[in-house]
Amino acid sequence: MTDITSLPPETTVSLDLHRKDMAVAGQWRLFWLKFKKHKIALVSLVVIVFMYLVAAFADFIAPFDPNAANSRFTYAPPQGLSLMLNGSFQPHVNQLKMTLNTESMRREFTSDPTKSVSVSFFVPAQQPYYVLGFIPMQTKLFGLTNPKPGDSLYIFGADRLGRDIFSRVVHGAKISLSIGLVGVFVSLILGVTIGGISGFFGGWIDIVIQRFIELLRSIPTIPLWMGFAAAIPTSWPPLRTYFVITLIVSLIGWTSLAREVRGKFLSLRNEDFVTAARLDGMSEVGIIFHHLVPSFISHIIATLTLAIPSMILAETALSFLGIGLQPPIVSWGVLLQEAQNIRAVAQAPWLLFTPAAAIVISVLALNFLGDGLRDAADPYESVS
Amino acid sequence: MSIMKSTILEVQDLQTVFPTRTGVFKAVDGVSFALNRGETLCVVGESGSGKSVTARSILQIVDKPGRIEGGSVLLTRADGSTTDLAKLDPRGREIRDVRGKEIAMIFQEPMSSLSPVHRIGTQIGEALRIHFGTAKQEQRERVLELLRQVEIPRPESAIDRYTFEFSGGMRQRVMIAMALACNPSVLIADEPTTALDVTTQAEILDLIKKLQQSHGMAVLFITHDMGVVAEIADEVLVMYRGKVMERGPVERIFHAPQDAYTRRLIGSVVKLEKKAEVRLARKPAPAGTLPLLDVRNLSLTFPSGLKAVDDVSLTVRPGEALGIVGESGSGKTTMGRCLLRIYDAQTGAIDYRRPDGDTVDIRTANKATLEKVRREVRMIFQDPVGSLSPRKTVGDIIAEPLKIAGMKGRELNDRVADLMQQVGLEPAWRERYPHAFSGGQRQRIGIARAIALKPRLIIADEATSALDVSLRSQMLDLMMKLQDELGLSYVFISHDMSVIRYMCDRVAVMYRGKIVEVGETDQVVNNPVHGYTRALLSAIPHPDPRNRRIHNRFRYDSVRTV
Numbered sequence: 001m002t003d004i005t006s007l008p009p010e011t012t013v014s015l016d017l018h019r020k021d022m023a024v025a026g027q028w029r030l031f032w033l034k035f036k037k038h039k040i041a042l043v044s045l046v047v048i049v050f051m052y053l054v055a056a057f058a059d060f061i062a063p064f065d066p067n068a069a070n071s072r073f074t075y076a077p078p079q080g081l082s083l084m085l086n087g088s089f090q091p092h093v094n095q096l097k098m099t100l101n102t103e104s105m106r107r108e109f110t111s112d113p114t115k116s117v118s119v120s121f122f123v124p125a126q127q128p129y130y131v132l133g134f135i136p137m138q139t140k141l142f143g144l145t146n147p148k149p150g151d152s153l154y155i156f157g158a159d160r161l162g163r164d165i166f167s168r169v170v171h172g173a174k175i176s177l178s179i180g181l182v183g184v185f186v187s188l189i190l191g192v193t194i195g196g197i198s199g200f201f202g203g204w205i206d207i208v209i210q211r212f213i214e215l216l217r218s219i220p221t222i223p224l225w226m227g228f229a230a231a232i233p234t235s236w237p238p239l240r241t242y243f244v245i246t247l248i249v250s251l252i253g254w255t256s257l258a259r260e261v262r263g264k265f266l267s268l269r270n271e272d273f274v275t276a277a278r279l280d281g282m283s284e285v286g287i288i289f290h291h292l293v294p295s296f297i298s299h300i301i302a303t304l305t306l307a308i309p310s311m312i313l314a315e316t317a318l319s320f321l322g323i324g325l326q327p328p329i330v331s332w333g334v335l336l337q338e339a340q341n342i343r344a345v346a347q348a349p350w351l352l353f354t355p356a357a358a359i360v361i362s363v364l365a366l367n368f369l370g371d372g373l374r375d376a377a378d379p380y381e382s383v384s
Numbered sequence: 385m386s387i388m389k390s391t392i393l394e395v396q397d398l399q400t401v402f403p404t405r406t407g408v409f410k411a412v413d414g415v416s417f418a419l420n421r422g423e424t425l426c427v428v429g430e431s432g433s434g435k436s437v438t439a440r441s442i443l444q445i446v447d448k449p450g451r452i453e454g455g456s457v458l459l460t461r462a463d464g465s466t467t468d469l470a471k472l473d474p475r476g477r478e479i480r481d482v483r484g485k486e487i488a489m490i491f492q493e494p495m496s497s498l499s500p501v502h503r504i505g506t507q508i509g510e511a512l513r514i515h516f517g518t519a520k521q522e523q524r525e526r527v528l529e530l531l532r533q534v535e536i537p538r539p540e541s542a543i544d545r546y547t548f549e550f551s552g553g554m555r556q557r558v559m560i561a562m563a564l565a566c567n568p569s570v571l572i573a574d575e576p577t578t579a580l581d582v583t584t585q586a587e588i589l590d591l592i593k594k595l596q597q598s599h600g601m602a603v604l605f606i607t608h609d610m611g612v613v614a615e616i617a618d619e620v621l622v623m624y625r626g627k628v629m630e631r632g633p634v635e636r637i638f639h640a641p642q643d644a645y646t647r648r649l650i651g652s653v654v655k656l657e658k659k660a661e662v663r664l665a666r667k668p669a670p671a672g673t674l675p676l677l678d679v680r681n682l683s684l685t686f687p688s689g690l691k692a693v694d695d696v697s698l699t700v701r702p703g704e705a706l707g708i709v710g711e712s713g714s715g716k717t718t719m720g721r722c723l724l725r726i727y728d729a730q731t732g733a734i735d736y737r738r739p740d741g742d743t744v745d746i747r748t749a750n751k752a753t754l755e756k757v758r759r760e761v762r763m764i765f766q767d768p769v770g771s772l773s774p775r776k777t778v779g780d781i782i783a784e785p786l787k788i789a790g791m792k793g794r795e796l797n798d799r800v801a802d803l804m805q806q807v808g809l810e811p812a813w814r815e816r817y818p819h820a821f822s823g824g825q826r827q828r829i830g831i832a833r834a835i836a837l838k839p840r841l842i843i844a845d846e847a848t849s850a851l852d853v854s855l856r857s858q859m860l861d862l863m864m865k866l867q868d869e870l871g872l873s874y875v876f877i878s879h880d881m882s883v884i885r886y887m888c889d890r891v892a893v894m895y896r897g898k899i900v901e902v903g904e905t906d907q908v909v910n911n912p913v914h915g916y917t918r919a920l921l922s923a924i925p926h927p928d929p930r931n932r933r934i935h936n937r938f939r940y941d942s943v944r945t946v
Contacts, residue, residue, distance in 0.1 A: 023813075023820035027775045272771035275726060276833065279763055280785040281755045294775045380774040380819060 030379035031298055041372020044365040051362055055173035059129050062167035063143040063153060066330045070152075070162035072098070075348045076109050078157040085116060091142075092116040096152055106347075118145040119153060157350035159338060165354050168330050172355065175242065175331035177362065179315045180308035182243075183250035187307060190250075191257025192300070198258065199265025200288070206262070213255045221252055222317065229323040238329045245324055249314040253307050260303050264296035298377040306370035309363040316359055332359050391460060392602050393419040393442070393487075393570055398455035398470070400434075400441045411437040411450060413626035417619075419570065424596065424603040426613040426634070428649075429623035430852040435606045438623070439572050442604075443483050444474040459486065462569070485515045488563035492575040494555030498547040504531075504558055505543035511565040530561040533598075534591060553584035557591065564595060571596070572604045577612065581711035582879070586923035586934045589616055593935070610653040610853070611925030614638060615932050622646045634929040652854040653927045656882040659905070662864055663887060674737060675699040676841055676873050677723070677761075682732035682747070684715075684722055692718040693729060694897035700841065705867065705874040707888030707905065709881055709920070715897040717766075720845050720877045722747075724763055725754060736761065739840070759789065762834040766846035768826035772818040778804075779814030782832045789837060803832040806869075807862060824855040828862070835866060843875045848883055860887045881924055885909050893917045915940045 025033070036042060054061055079093040095115040101108050123143040131137050144153050152158075156165040198209040228248045232241055268274055268291070277287050312332075318324030319333025320340070327334055335355035338344070344351040400412035411434045419425050427435045440446045442457050457469040459482065472479040483489075491497040499507060508527045512518040518526065524543070531539035534557040547555055556576060563571055573592065577585035593616060596603050607613060613620055617634040622643065630643040641647045677700040684693040692715040700706045710716040722729040725746055734746040736757055744753055746761075765771035772781055782800050791799065801811035807828040818826055827847065834842055844863070848856045864887055866872060878884055884891050884905065891908050893901040893916065901914040912918045919940030926933050 023816040024777075026777075026817065272765045272767055273773040276763070276765065276771055276830075277784065279724060279726070279758050280833075281758060281788045282784070286788075291773055295773075 027294065027298070027379070031376050034379045035372050035376035038372035038375060040368045041375075044368035044372070047361065047365040048369055051173060051365070052177060054170060055177045057131055058170045058174045060131050060137060060139075061141045062164075062170040063140055064164045064167040065126075066163065066168045066171040067328055068163060070158070072150075073109075073152050073154065073158050073162040074107065074160055076152060076154050076158040076162065077348075078350055079111065079152065079154050081119065081155055091119040091121075093119060093153055093155075095150065096154075117151045117153070119143070120145045156354045157348065159348070159351055165335075165350055168335055169332070169354050169358050171330045172332045172335055173358065173362075175325065175329060176312055176315060176333065176359070179242070179246050179249070179331070180311040180366075182246045183253060183311040183314075184304050184307050186247060186250040187253040187257055188300070188304060190254035192261050194254070195258030195261030196265065196288075199262035199269075200284075202266075209258070210262075213258060216252060217255055221314075222321075224251075225249070225314070225318055226321070226323055229318055234326075238326070242325060242329065245315065245318065249311050249318070253311060257300070257303055257307065260299060261296065264299060265292060268292050268295055298373075302370055302373035302377045305366060305373050309366040309370075312359065312363060312366075390421050391418045392421045393604070394456075394458040394460070395419075395438075395442065396456045396458070398438065398441055398457065399453045400437050400446055400450055401453050402450045410626050412441060414455070415621075415623070415626075415628050416455075417621050417628070417631060419602045419604055420619075421569070421602055422596070422600050423618040424593075424605055424616055425619045425621060426605045426607060426617035427621045427623060428607055428610065428613050430608055430649075430854065432625070433623040434626035435608075435623050436574055437626075439489070439574050439604060439606050442469060442572065443487060443489060444469065444472065444479050445483075445489075459570075461486070481515070484511045484563075484568070485566040486568055487570040487572060488566070488568040489572040489574065490556070490559045490563050490576045492578050494552055494559055494579065497559055498555060500546060500548050503544050503546060504550075507547075508558065508562045508565055511562065515566050526565070527561075530564055531558075533564065533595065534558070534561045536561070551584075552580055553587060556580065556584075556588050560588075560591065560595070564599065567599065568601065570602045570604065572606070574606045575608070576605075578607070578609070582881075582925075583711065583919060583923040583940075585612070585925075586937055589925075590935060592616070608852070609925060610650065610927045614927045614929045615925045615934050617929070622649065638927065638929050649854065650927070652857050655857050656853070656886050657927065658885070660860065660864060660886050662861075662868075663889075666889070673701055675735075676702045676737055677875075678733075678735040678737075678743075679723070680733045680735070682719070682722060682729050682734065684718060684727060684729040691897050693722060696732070696894075696897075696899050698892050698899060698902060700873050700875060702840075703867075703871055703873055704889045705864075705876055705887055707884035707891040708875060708877045708894055709879065709884050709891055710894035711879055711920070713896075714894040716877045716879075716894045717845055719894070720763075720843050720875060723843055723875065724758060724761060725749075736841075759785070759837045760839050761841045761843065762837070762839040764827075764830050764834050764842060764844040764847045766850060768823045768830060768850055769818075771830050772826055774818055777815055777817055778809075778821070778829055781818070781829060782814075782836060785833060785836045799836070803836055806835070806866070807832045823851055824859065827851065827859055831862065831866070835870060835872075838870065839872065841873045841875065843877070845877045846879065847876070849878065849880060856883065857886070863887065881909070881921060893920065 073096065076096055079096065081091060081093055083089060083091050085092050093116070094111040094113050095117050096109045097112045099108050099110070119142060121142045122139045123145065125138055125140050128136060128138050144151055154164055154166070156169065158164060159168070194209060198206045225248055229245065232244055274287060274291050277291055282290065315324060315331065316333035316336065319331055320336050322337055325331050325334055332355045336352070339351040339355070395418070396416045398412055398415045399410065402409040402411055413434070415438055417425065427438060429435045437446060437450065441452050444452070446452065452470050455470060458466050459469055460466045467478070467482070469479065469482060505524060505527050508530060509518070509523040512523050512526060527543055528539050531542055536542050536554060536557050547558065550558065559576070577588050580588060589612065592603065595601070605616060614634065620632060620634050620637040621628055622630045622637065622645065624645050630637065630641065630646045637646060638650060641650055679699070680697050682693055682696045683691070685691050694715070696719055698706065708716045708719065718727060721727045723734060723746065729747055732747060735743045736746050737743050738760070744757055746754070746757055749757060779800050782803055783796055786796055786799055800814060804811045804814065809825065809828055809832070818829065821829065847863070848859050851859060860883065863874065867874065876884060876888055888905050890903065891905045892899045893908065893914065895916045901908060901912065901917045908917060909921065912921055918938045922937035923934055
């Protein structure tokens with residue numbers, strides 16, 4: 001006898017499945033309705049979609065080439081973007097005035113409010129480029145209206161070579177966010193296949209696979225990665241290095257997914273509805289694809305989402321240690337590595353904080369999103 | 385009725401609510417009752433009636449976010465002082481002094497209400513330590529005495545054991561010892577016997593009654609089982625959807641109920657006390673008919689060494705309903721699953737007669753034959769939630785066996801609609817998912833799936849035990865209607881003798897993997913031969929307060945008989 005004392009549950013968000021319109025609501029609709037109640041996850045979803053859009057259209061959004069140096073503006077501070085000038089809409093930044101401090105032998109920049117540099121949207125690009133690798137484009141989202149020598153647009157400041165940090169972070173998103181996706185995809189294939197085999201066949205196959213997973217998980221990750229990464233020849237092109245790094249970071253990621261899949265396999269196999277299907281004469285393959293897979297696919301999506309941030313952090317960690325991606329590739333880890341000195345921290349904190357903020361925001365948002373998805377993964381739990 | 389009849393606990397207009405997104409859910413809605421010293425008040429109702437929340441509200445242990453919104457709970461002590469428990473702070477000193485010391489509680493699940501990491505003695509002694517600060521040695525003495533009171537064998541060694549070393553009934557005894565530790569004046573028992581077997585239930589009910597008399601406690605007993613109510617109650621409170629439907633002495637509730645709901649409740653219980661009317665006139669299968677299913681010497685030993693099915697032989701005649709009755713762990717479910725080769729029995733034979741007259745041994749049948757047999761022999765599961773995939777529509781669930789059998793298109797649609805109608809479901813509901821249905825309706829979906837392929841034999845494993853009593857007879861009536869319409873035979877597995885008596889022609893009693901008695905239902909129920917059957921039958925609570933009998937029940941001691 002279940003009694004009403006246990007209802008409604010305290011922490012988990014539950015759905016009132018007895019409502020009229022819920023009667024014909026399928027798995028994904030219930031999933032979405034339950035996910036919607038998780039407000040932070042919903043906000044995170046918006047943030048994540050936005051960040052991936054930025055990454056996809058990085059070439060369009062970033063006003064400059066991430067590797068275009070400008071010796072005139074080394075360590076230039078962020079220039080505040082103002083939208084109004086003399087009472088009318090006219091986006092602009094103030095020109096930077098450079099003086100040489102003869103005592104410390106350093107350039108010092110001050111903002112000159114009397115000289116404004118006009119900024120406008122959809123300006124022609126310096127050279128044609130391809131968005132997403134195949135759409136030819138001639139315009140950028142925003143940039144200087146009439147670039148003249150001495151004008152600059154560094155909304156998040158510049159680094160030691162005068163490269164625009166904003167453009168570098170936006171381009172870095174391309175690598176850093178996609179490495180998570182590609183890594184997770186590799187984990188997905190490995191995890192579902194190996195976990196599925198382990199859970200389905202059971203017996204000694206299961207034992208061997210599980211012990212192997214335990215072995216893999218017991219190896220300290222950073223030294224393992226370092227070992228693999230050190231083996232990558234420096235002469236390799238950046239793109240190939242990128243793929244190998246992806247493989248390395250997903251090497252561990254698949255194990256947790258494999259366990260999840262195996263556990264679901266084992267618990268679902270004993271459910272009455274699976275027994276019923278077997279008695280109906282359904283084949284094992286039919287049971288897997290008609291009953292088991294639909295039952296755990298939402299759990300897999302949630303687990304995958306939670307795996308992306310760890311991939312991002314792994315890439316960042318490797319690159320920060322100087323054994324991951326190497327310049328001229330721009331990733332958030334590479335940007336952090338360049339901020340690895342006292343001068344950056346003391347005099348140009350934007351070098352450190354801009355990429356760090358990008359990492360923190362994306363990892364947090366992905367974690368919240370994953371939490372929300374995980375809570376929604378089984379919309380039926382409150383029914384029984 | 386004693387002259388000293390004085391109220392110890394008086395609940396007035398109690399309201400406990402659970403806030404939900406769409407408003408508030410009134411779990412307890414204006415409940416009033418009085419509990420007299422030394423008396424037993426039974427709160428009875430079906431699941432969701434708010435009876436447990438009422439009990440929990442008294443001690444202010446309602447699960448969050450539930451809260452008491454109004455009313456009073458007056459506790460009158462022996463010295464005449466009164467406290468309104470509903471006004472106390474749920475985490476405050478005063479209510480904690482009442483809990484365990486003046487009002488003690490025992491719960492339904494003896495498994496989860498005891499901590500597995502503490503020894504029995506420490507758990508029972510805790511209340512003494514908290515309320516009286518009893519010294520260690522004295523505490524131990526008192527705990528031993530309590531264990532003796534609740535009749536736990538060898539208390540000296542039991543005191544240092546852990547709860548998982550005990551059976552369910554023994555654990556419930558430990559719970560009772562814990563509740564008695566501080567000599568409370570009120571004992572609240574929340575379905576204390578629901579998770580137990582019927583013979584163990586009788587023992588526990590006996591014990592509570594005995595202790596109540598020796599301690600002079602008032603008992604507030606919460607249950608859904610009208611039989612238990614009839615056996616132990618002085619006063620009865622009938623609840624439905626958070627409201628009190630009727631309140632009165634047990635005699636009147638059973639023999640002159642005023643309220644329509646009470647009448648219906650009593651009616652559905654009494655209905656299950658005898659054979660179904662449609663079965664009274666039924667003639668037994670002619671003696672010469674060949675059996676549909678002939679099970680011989682079936683045995684299954686689990687890898688753990690447990691002999692779940694031990695040399696079982698039985699026959700099912702065409703068109704008959706064979707009941708298998710037994711307590712938990714008797715192997716009846718395992719045996720039922722062997723019949724369909726969900727489990728593989730190691731030895732024996734399961735001869736099934738196909739419509740063409742050939743017999744097939746299901747135990748050794750090859751894959752192709754088994755597939756054919758499984759279309760003629762179907763199964764109905766116990767759990768109406770777990771046996772339907774929540775991700776498929778009802779139409780898809782019922783259509784699944786038909787699709788596998790090769791039916792499609794228009795024919796399939798029509799057949800599904802017919803089946804739904806046959807089991808009493810609206811065909812228009814086929815697009816709905818199982819979560820939109822109640823337990824009884826879900827069980828109907830399971831039945832529709834079972835009869836979809838026009839089977840000849842259905843194995844129903846505790847098909848009604850997850851349902852409330854008012855739904856139980858409906859479900860059985862439906863199954864009997866289908867039996868007559870389709871010429872079905874049933875193997876009906878249940879722990880509940882009344883369900884078996886209601887619909888089965890013959891019954892087999894299982895005990896520890898063996899069948900101890902088989903016979904016509906009437907004969908087994910009225911003149912049981914085997915000691916275990918007699919013990920089982922006499923332990924069943926009888927829903928008539930004028931004829932209380934479990935106190936004089938027959939006890940079966942297998943060790944002594946062997």
